[in-house]
Amino acid sequence: MERTLLDFWVGLFVAAGLAALFALALKVSNADSFGGGAGYTVTASFDNIGGLKVRAPVKSAGVLVGRVSDIRFDNKTYNAVVTLRLDSKYQFPRDTSAAIMTSGLLGEQYLALEPGADERNLKQGDAIRITQSAVVLENLISQFLYNKASDASSSSPEDAQHPGAKP
Amino acid sequence: MKANVISRLGRTTLDSIGRLGVASRFLMMILTRSATSWRRFGLIVREIYSSGVLSLVIILVSGLFVGMVLGLQGYQTLETYGSAESLGVLVALSLVRELGPVVAALLFASRAGSAITAEVGLMKTTEQLQAMEMMAVDPIARIIAPRFWGGVISMPLLAAIFSITGIYGGYMIGVRLLGIDDGAFWSQMQSAVDFREDIVNGVIKSGVFGFAVTTIALFEGYDAVPTAEGISRATTRTVVTSSLAILALDFILTAFMFRG
C-alpha cells in the first residue's frame, strides 16, 4: 500500500478512536462537571442514610452539584458520616442543610442541599450541621398506624396490628 | 492406567508453567527492545493499520448490533417496571463497563490476533526471521515489537469506538423506534455514568486486554512449529488462549474496580 494512504487511514482511525473517547467522556458520562480536579469535600452525619450509595448525586434545587464520595460509620456517635464532593463552581452558605431524598417512589436516593442564609460559605473539610435522615418506609408506616391507633384510642388498639387496615 | 493419567496431568501442568515462563521472558524481550520501533514510528503506524484499521468494520457492525439488541431487551424488561427512560443507563453502563472492552477484545483476538500469529508463524516457517537475524537485524526489535505496540495502541481505540457505536445503536432502538424521550435517555445516562469509575476503568480494561491478546498472538506465532500444520495450530491456540485470558482478566479487573 502507498505509504501516504496508509498514514491517512491510520490517522483517521486514531482520530475516530479519540473522538469516541471524548464522546464517552462528555456525552455519555459527566466528565464535564466532575473530571475530578476542581471540587471540594464537606461531610454530613446522619442517623440513618437508608439506601444512599457512594456516587449518589448531590442536588440543590434539583440541579446536580456534586456526588457522594464516601460513606462510613462513626463508632463514637453511631452515626453515618457521608462525605460529599461538590463542584467548586457551586458555593453554599455554612448553615446549608442536607437531606436524603428519593427520586420517585422507587427511584434511587440522592442528597438534597437546602441553602441557608449565612454570610460565609462552606469550605473544604467543613461539616454540614443540619441534616435530615432518609425516610425509611417501614418506620413511616408504623408511625402512621400508631397515630391512627392513638386517634381511635379507647376503642380497639388491636387494629394497629392489622396492616390490612390500609396505610 | 490411573498412574498414566496422573503423570500426564502432571506433565501437562509442568509444560504450561514452563510455557508461561517462556512467554514472560519473551514479553520482557519485547519491552526491552522496543526503543527501535519508537524511534522509527512508521513501523508502528503500519501495524496500527493492519491490526486497528482493518478490524474497524467488524467492530463497527458488531457494536451497532450489540447496542440494538441491548436496546430491545432492556426496553422490554424496564418497561415492566415503568422505567423505560433508564434504558440509556442500562445500555451505556453495560457497554462502557463490560461489553465494550470484552467483546471488542474478543473480536480483536479473532481478527487481528490470529492474523498476527499466522503472519509471524509464516515468517518463521519461511526462514524470514532467521534471514533477518543473519542480516544482523534483530527480529524482535524489527518485527515483533512494532506489532506489539500497534496492537496495544489500537485496542483501547477500538473498544471506545465499539462502545460509542453500541450506545448509538441503543439510542436508535430506544428513542427512534420505541419512542423513549430523547432528553431522558441522555440525561439519565449522564447522571448515572461516572467518568472516572466507568469510562476510565473501561479504557484501562481494554488496554490490559490489548496487552494480553497481542502478547499471546506474537508468542504463539514466534513459538509455532515451523510447518503449515504448526501455523494453523498456533492460530487456533491464539484465539482460544486469548479469549480465555480476556474473560479471566475481566473477572479479576472487575472485582478490583467496581467493588463499591
Add this chain to the structure above:
Amino acid sequence: MPSDNLVEIRHVSFSYRNRSVLRDISLVIPRGKTIAIMGGSGCGKTTLLKLIGGQIRPSVGDVVVNGETVNRLDNASLYRLRRSMGMLFQFGALFTDLNVFENVAFQMREHTNLPEEMIRDLVLMKLDAVGLRGARSLMPYELSGGMARRAALARAIALDPMLMMYDEPFTGLDPISMGVIGKLIRRLNDALGLTSILVTHDIEESLKMVDYVYFISDGRIEAEGTPDEIRASTQPFVHQFVHGEEDGPVPFHYPAPAYAVDLGLPDRESR
C-alpha cells in the same frame, strides 16, 4: 595478520535434544575459494552453516571466522560480524511484505544512513548482477522459484559481504535455473572476491563449480578433496553418492527386523 583461512572449524561437536548431530568435525575454508559441503539429507550440513553464522553454539569446540571465535562473541559483536556475512536460504526467505527492490534495500536501510538516491543506485546494481533489474517492483509471491532465489542472492550480497553461505541453493529448481544459479554463485565469488560455502546434496551441479568438497555422513567428515579427486574416488561412500546408487554404505533400508519376521512368517526356513 589473519590466517589464510577465513573459516576454521576446530573439533566441533553439536547435539540437539540428546541427539548427536555433529561429532568432532574439523575443517578449514580458505579465503577466496568456493567450498561445497555435501551429504545426504539430515546429516547436519545446515547445522554447520548455523554454527558459522552464530545462530547456534557448538557443544564442544570452536568456530573461528576471520580470526574471531564466533561461539564466544557477545550479541553486539556477533551482529557486527554478521554484517560481513551473507546467507542464501533454502527457498530464498524473501520478506513477503516487501517487494524485490525493498528486499534488497532492507539491509542498507537498516544499517546505513545512505541517501535514498544512492540506495536506489546500489540496489539496481545488485539486481542487475542477478538479472532482475526489471523485476524490482514485483512482490515475492509473483516470482518463480529461480527468480526468488536470485532476488534473495541480490539481497545477500547487498552489503558486499566477505563470506557467502548458500543453504541448498539448487533445491526445487528446474535445470535451467539451476545452471543460472550455479554460474551466478561462481561469478559473484570471483568478481567480488568472496569466499563461498555451499551446503548441498546436488552433486552434479556443484562438482562443476567448486574448488574443494567435504563429504559429511552421520555427523563426521567422511571424505574430502577436489572435484577431480572426488569423481575418481573409490571410497565406497563417495562412490555411492557420486553415482547415486541405491544401496551401499548408506543403506536403502531404515534399520528394521528381518522382513520375514515382520510379515509374520517365522517358520519359513524350517519348512
